[in-house]
Amino acid sequence: MNYITGYYTTKFGELWDKSLFDLVEEAINGVLKSTNLERKKIDAVFFGNMLAGVLGNNLHSTSKLSEILDVNIPVFRTEAACASGGTAFNLAKTYLDANSNKNVLVIGAEKMTDYSPEEVITALSAAASGEEQEAGLTFSGLYAMMANFYLEKYHYTEKNLAYVSVKNHYHGTLNDKAHFRRKISIDDVLESAYVSYPLKVLDSSPISDGASAIIMSNNLNFIKKQDYSASVLASEIATDTISLKSRKNIDEILATKIVSDKAFKMAKIKRSDINVAELHDCFSIAEILAMEDLGFWKKGEGGQKIMEESTTYGNGGNLIVNTSGGLKASGHPVGATGIKQIGEIFLQLTGQANNRQVKNAKYGLAHNVGGSGGTAVVTILSS
Amino acid sequence: MNYITGYYTTKFGELWDKSLFDLVEEAINGVLKSTNLERKKIDAVFFGNMLAGVLGNNLHSTSKLSEILDVNIPVFRTEAACASGGTAFNLAKTYLDANSNKNVLVIGAEKMTDYSPEEVITALSAAASGEEQEAGLTFSGLYAMMANFYLEKYHYTEKNLAYVSVKNHYHGTLNDKAHFRRKISIDDVLESAYVSYPLKVLDSSPISDGASAIIMSNNLNFIKKQDYSASVLASEIATDTISLKSRKNIDEILATKIVSDKAFKMAKIKRSDINVAELHDCFSIAEILAMEDLGFWKKGEGGQKIMEESTTYGNGGNLIVNTSGGLKASGHPVGATGIKQIGEIFLQLTGQANNRQVKNAKYGLAHNVGGSGGTAVVTILSS
Numbered sequence: 095m096n097y098i099t100g101y102y103t104t105k106f107g108e109l110w111d112k113s114l115f116d117l118v119e120e121a122i123n124g125v126l127k128s129t130n131l132e133r134k135k136i137d138a139v140f141f142g143n144m145l146a147g148v149l150g151n152n153l154h155s156t157s158k159l160s161e162i163l164d165v166n167i168p169v170f171r172t173e174a175a176c177a178s179g180g181t182a183f184n185l186a187k188t189y190l191d192a193n194s195n196k197n198v199l200v201i202g203a204e205k206m207t208d209y210s211p212e213e214v215i216t217a218l219s220a221a222a223s224g225e226e227q228e229a230g231l232t233f234s235g236l237y238a239m240m241a242n243f244y245l246e247k248y249h250y251t252e253k254n255l256a257y258v259s260v261k262n263h264y265h266g267t268l269n270d271k272a273h274f275r276r277k278i279s280i281d282d283v284l285e286s287a288y289v290s291y292p293l294k295v296l297d298s299s300p301i302s303d304g305a306s307a308i309i310m311s312n313n314l315n316f317i318k319k320q321d322y323s324a325s326v327l328a329s330e331i332a333t334d335t336i337s338l339k340s341r342k343n344i345d346e347i348l349a350t351k352i353v354s355d356k357a358f359k360m361a362k363i364k365r366s367d368i369n370v371a372e373l374h375d376c377f378s379i380a381e382i383l384a385m386e387d388l389g390f391w392k393k394g395e396g397g398q399k400i401m402e403e404s405t406t407y408g409n410g411g412n413l414i415v416n417t418s419g420g421l422k423a424s425g426h427p428v429g430a431t432g433i434k435q436i437g438e439i440f441l442q443l444t445g446q447a448n449n450r451q452v453k454n455a456k457y458g459l460a461h462n463v464g465g466s467g468g469t470a471v472v473t474i475l476s477s
Numbered sequence: 478m479n480y481i482t483g484y485y486t487t488k489f490g491e492l493w494d495k496s497l498f499d500l501v502e503e504a505i506n507g508v509l510k511s512t513n514l515e516r517k518k519i520d521a522v523f524f525g526n527m528l529a530g531v532l533g534n535n536l537h538s539t540s541k542l543s544e545i546l547d548v549n550i551p552v553f554r555t556e557a558a559c560a561s562g563g564t565a566f567n568l569a570k571t572y573l574d575a576n577s578n579k580n581v582l583v584i585g586a587e588k589m590t591d592y593s594p595e596e597v598i599t600a601l602s603a604a605a606s607g608e609e610q611e612a613g614l615t616f617s618g619l620y621a622m623m624a625n626f627y628l629e630k631y632h633y634t635e636k637n638l639a640y641v642s643v644k645n646h647y648h649g650t651l652n653d654k655a656h657f658r659r660k661i662s663i664d665d666v667l668e669s670a671y672v673s674y675p676l677k678v679l680d681s682s683p684i685s686d687g688a689s690a691i692i693m694s695n696n697l698n699f700i701k702k703q704d705y706s707a708s709v710l711a712s713e714i715a716t717d718t719i720s721l722k723s724r725k726n727i728d729e730i731l732a733t734k735i736v737s738d739k740a741f742k743m744a745k746i747k748r749s750d751i752n753v754a755e756l757h758d759c760f761s762i763a764e765i766l767a768m769e770d771l772g773f774w775k776k777g778e779g780g781q782k783i784m785e786e787s788t789t790y791g792n793g794g795n796l797i798v799n800t801s802g803g804l805k806a807s808g809h810p811v812g813a814t815g816i817k818q819i820g821e822i823f824l825q826l827t828g829q830a831n832n833r834q835v836k837n838a839k840y841g842l843a844h845n846v847g848g849s850g851g852t853a854v855v856t857i858l859s860s
Contacts, residue, residue: 161719
């Protein structure tokens with residue numbers, strides 16, 4: 095069995111005074127300190143990053159990380175658009191499954207705010223198909239198509255979507271690492287400017303900087319000495335077509351449905367066992383689709399369910415969603431997101447989530463999506 | 478034990494009429510046909526690519542490959558500059574070590590000639606440190622510094638280096654997939670234009686397009702039915718500083734020395750057991766350093782040894798190097814290179830190397846390097 099024993103994240107936000115590798119160093123130092131792990135005791139490093147090449151002409155980060163860590167061990171960089179972090183974690187788990195008594199460092203990071211919004215939007219569209227890029231479809235455009243289809247098919251309005259953002263902004267006020275820490279109202283969302291109809295600014299996750307790191311181990315001697323640990327019950331990946339037009343249904347993310355079934359089968363627990371979940375709410379519609387595709391809610395009922403506010407912290411629900419603030423309020427430094435999601439679940443399951451601590455949380459799930467659903471990663475942890 | 482059962486490579490060269498994913502599709506179809514493997518029987522895909530993001534704004538190839546293959550399985554893209562292919566193979570092997578009875582597809586590909594030389598050179602410099610990029614150091618510049626240091630320290634001249642290119646161009650004439658298929662002479666090399674003194678055009682690998690694919694398996698029922706198989710004795714990775722200025726010695730690639738020791742220890746064979754090797758000759762000096770750092774020759778004697786031409790095909794040597802033509806003549810479509818190297822060894826060990834077949838080849842080694850030595854991968858196969 096593999097255990098997460100430590101997690102550290104930088105603050106997410108517009109961190110003008112820090113470079114990508116400043117953030118990476120802060121995350122590495124933070125997580126090593128939290129676990130009392132010496133650099134020389136790390137056996138391999140897995141790094142999730144999407145945009146450093148396109149935006150900063152920075153590739154070969156395997157070597158850069160070797161330089162920062164002052165080690166000569168295997169370092170891997172993986173990229174799967176916005177699922178880069180979750181994918182790095184999955185590869186790290188496979189490494190542990192193949193090798194006994196090892197400690198791995200998993201890092202996700204992104205530096206986005208040093209570039210113009212136009213540059214970032216073009217770079218992010220690299221996760222869509224060539225056709226979609228040529229048609230001028232941005233990510234908000236792709237998710238807007240899904241949102242329009244969903245709202246019309248199930249007779250909902252933009253107000254239903256707004257509940258996602260209101261909840262996640264409230265959770266952001268409870269997380270001192272979150273990009274946005276202010277409450278917003280349903281009216282705030284509905285009155286915000288359209289990005290791609292029906293999605294508005296306040297339906298959308300921001301452009302953020304940040305880095306998050308995890309230590310995972312199957313070295314029992316090391317794990318025993320740790321103050322905190324959570325076991326990794328499952329880490330699964332599924333993929334799907336990159337072009338939306340090749341999908342049968344656009345009121346669902348098929349890759350999420352497939353990977354969810356695989357992960358629950360592997361973890362040998364039921365959907366109803368999950369107490370906390372971090373879902374990939376790049377846009378408000380995405381959290382509703384995720385709740386349905388993961389099997390927490392039935393297809394089509396998400397628009398209604400979200401208005402009941404049972405997934406909001408403090409309302410006594412059985413499943414609290416996106417206590418970190420989600421991508422919407424915690425921020426979305428692309429490569430870091432998948433690691434932060436798993437880290438937030440680790441904090442919840444080990445009683446370290448402070449003023450957003452969900453009581454008696456035993457099982458948690460993290461759900462990380464690439465692009466408009468071409469890659470989906472689900473991780474299930476147990477306290 | 479893991480076995481390679483199939484290999485296919487497209488022609489390497491200036492393939493103006495084909496896109497990156499046209500090449501990927503050709504490689505996939507070719508390798509699946511050679512092994513009679515159905516798409517639905519692939520359990521995971523590992524894709525090595527360096528530049529599609531920077532040059533073509535194409536990321537999220539995990540999803541693109543899912544679309545091409547019409548499957549929903551895990552797909553991973555990894556990047557480690559020019560070692561992207563070798564790294565993808567290493568991750569694939571780890572996946573098999575962690576999971577029994579699986580078949581994996583490993584692909585490397587790059588599309589470089591659709592862009593201007595300036596764009597490609599800038600993109601390739603993404604594998605160097607930020608400082609080196611700002612100083613205007615290109616890859617030929619970095620290897621030229623190593624070459625100058627080596628030639629001065631051990632009292633050699635540019636002529637010593639030229640023997641590498643002459644050998645590899647000769648081997649290229651024997652490989653119908655090679656980018657360059659013409660013999661060159663020592664004088665041709667010495668009279669070619671300087672790129673970065675003392676390295677000339679004919680000391681340098683070209684900018685190429687191409688895709689290569691391998692099927693690796695630990696499913697014994699599948700392996701038994703195959704016409705050809707080679708066992709994977711070792712696949713190891715080491716890293717080092719990205720900046721040349723942080724290295725103690727620049728007449729060696731430390732990552733190659735470290736990974737070589739690890740790989741031979743894992744494979745439980747001696748250096749002298751290796752009959753064929755594909756080494757990372759991005760520049761002529763690189764093959765000489767590699768021969769020394771891998772332990773085939775002593776440090777400093779490479780400049781002399783290469784003139785003896787014992788590593789040339791047909792001269793009866795115990796170790797023949799770069800029968801594919803190496804990066805120099807076979808071409809260097811970055812992400813494909815590491816896969817092509819392993820594929821060439823597979824062909825040699827299974828008697829499929831046609832008019833460049835080394836007789837009685839039992840053990841082979843592939844050596845793939847990222848940047849100026851920040852990442853090194855060594856793979857050892859046995860017939």
